[in-house]
Amino acid sequence: MTPPGKLFGVGMGPGDAGYVTLRAREVVLEASLVAHFAKKGRRGHARTIADEAIGTAGREMALVYPVTTEIAVADPGYGAAITAFYDEAAEAIARELAAGTDVAVLCEGDPFFYGSFMHLWRRLRGRFSVEVVPGVTGMSGCWSRAGVPITWGDDVLTVLPATLAKDDLVRRLGTTDAAVIMKLGRNLPKVRAALIEAGLIERAVFVERGTMHGEIVCPLAEKADDEAPYFAMVLVPGEGRRL
Numbered sequence: 001m002t003p004p005g006k007l008f009g010v011g012m013g014p015g016d017a018g019y020v021t022l023r024a025r026e027v028v029l030e031a032s033l034v035a036h037f038a039k040k041g042r043r044g045h046a047r048t049i050a051d052e053a054i055g056t057a058g059r060e061m062a063l064v065y066p067v068t069t070e071i072a073v074a075d076p077g078y079g080a081a082i083t084a085f086y087d088e089a090a091e092a093i094a095r096e097l098a099a100g101t102d103v104a105v106l107c108e109g110d111p112f113f114y115g116s117f118m119h120l121w122r123r124l125r126g127r128f129s130v131e132v133v134p135g136v137t138g139m140s141g142c143w144s145r146a147g148v149p150i151t152w153g154d155d156v157l158t159v160l161p162a163t164l165a166k167d168d169l170v171r172r173l174g175t176t177d178a179a180v181i182m183k184l185g186r187n188l189p190k191v192r193a194a195l196i197e198a199g200l201i202e203r204a205v206f207v208e209r210g211t212m213h214g215e216i217v218c219p220l221a222e223k224a225d226d227e228a229p230y231f232a233m234v235l236v237p238g239e240g241r242r243l
């Protein structure tokens, strides 16, 4: 009987091909099947990084989200559609693994940091051998490119999804020394209002497409509009001990 294949969650870093690790490259080149998440009609971000860093892969499987931002996450229709999608994607990968195929799932940034891969990992980890290849996170790519050291001395860093309610953002910003606010997109006006209320707007730095083509870095207070793509975040650097 053919021994089962191994599942890899491969962190591809924040965008710049130079930030793909040696281990990520090795796993992608050696895997018999490369899987990647994508929006309908789009090439996934992790797959685009692989194009530049590694070139063409062998066999590929696109895992196409049935919905992304067109339905609110709180809508029951979203949960049902996305759960069914992860169930089917996990079973499609399970069939390949059972047949002895090693499968590398490409992940933007780090697989275990707000990653879609985690939903496959949860469904498959008891049944198959899994290796997670860590990646440079989007936030570390962003603070490096922005030239903004994020935590000094005993600073506490809080990572906040911009999808939280404004009052939650204000409350959490009030109890931290430094913050990273992710998943910006259409939430930027709310995030800006929360930063003003928390007295942090002057420290906030906006980063769009950090380390990718078309990167934009600017103080949030100087950004004239409230337009932001999904691949954007706000950094609030700590001001802790300087020696």
Ligand SMILES: C[S@@+](CC[C@H](N)C(=O)[O-])C[C@H]1O[C@@H](n2cnc3c(N)ncnc32)[C@H](O)[C@@H]1O
Pocket (backbone or CB within 6 Å): 014, 015, 108, 109, 110, 111, 112, 113, 114, 115, 116, 136, 137, 138, 139, 141, 142, 181, 182, 183, 184, 207, 208, 209, 210, 211, 212, 230, 231, 232, 233
């Ligand atoms: C679902 S999370 C995925 C995080 C990813 N696994 C990581 O390790 O960074 C997506 C969010 O990460 C942030 N992000 C990731 N990479 C980014 C980049 N290169 N530039 C700006 N924001 C980025 C954005 O806020 C985006 O909405």
